[in-house]
Amino acid sequence: MTETRRTDLLGRLADMSEEAIQRVSDAPGGEKLVSAMNALKDRTDELQKRFRGLEDLDKRLSAVETKLDELTKGGGTSDSEASRKSTKAPKSSGEAAAKAS
Secondary structure, three states: OHHHHHHHHHHHHHHHHHHHHHHHHHOOOHHHHHHHHHHHHHHHHHHHHHHHHHHHHHHHHHHHHHHHHHHHHHHOHHHHHHHHHHHOOOOOHHHHHHHHO
16 A cells, blocks of 8 residues: 555656646746756766766775785885885995095
8 A cells, every 4th residue: 555655656746847847848948947957967977977987996996905915015024125225326426436546
């Protein structure tokens, strides 16, 4: 019984909204309003699709971050020692000449 009421209520609401949209479109300048509302609906749908794509991208990013954490924890001291050696500043040619003389 409650299901028939819900569908009846929703059906009535849908009919009323269609009727209201028809009245608005018949009013002066109403077509412009209806077309703007339809454009807004289309743009909102497109935005929702793009946002759903971001969820997949977020999952992929989380997986990459997890792998990166595992790789950095597994490397230990050998990676940090290698990076320290490579970051030392090379001697300039003026310093090398002063020490040679």
